[in-house]
Amino acid sequence: MFVHWTTATCSLIIWGKLLEIEGNGIPIDQAFCRRFTKEIKDYSKKMNFLNRCVNEGGNLTKQRIREIMKDLKEEVSVDIGEDENYLIKELQLKNRKLQIKLAEEKSKNEKLRKCIVALEGTCNKLTTRITSLETLNNVQKCQ
Secondary structure, three states: OHHHHHHHHHHHHHHHHHHHHHHOOOOOOHHHHHHHHHHOOOHHHHHHHHHHHHHHHHHOOHHHHHHHHHHHHHHOOOOHHHHHHHHHHHHHHHHHHHHHHHHHHHHHHHHHHHHHHHHHHHHHHHHHHHHHHHHHHHHHHHO
16 A cells, blocks of 8 residues: 555656646657656656756756756666666676686595595505514614
8 A cells, every 4th residue: 555655646746747847838748758757767866857857947948858868867877777687697697607616616625635635545655664664674683
């Protein structure tokens, strides 16, 4: 219920502003409304646009409306929804790349761990062999 009420209120406020602009001598035709709703998605940007148009008063022309719309589009070149989607996709891509790197590092670590275990085994064998040779050498010296 609240959402419908706020949506209706926002729509009424927007239409009130449009009527105020039309009262200043600019006809609000279907082409204007279509362009207005197509090019400006965010409610706060719509209100910013409408307030700027109303502030022009009697000086408002169709050319000035286009300039105001162009200025507004340049202020924020990407719609917030599109920007969020872009950021989400960028983060997902970075996440996939990091997961691939992590898997590669885990693979390298596993290979290194196996090498270390093999080297430890070799060291233990060598230590045993050295000990055996030292013992044999000591026995031979005693004889």
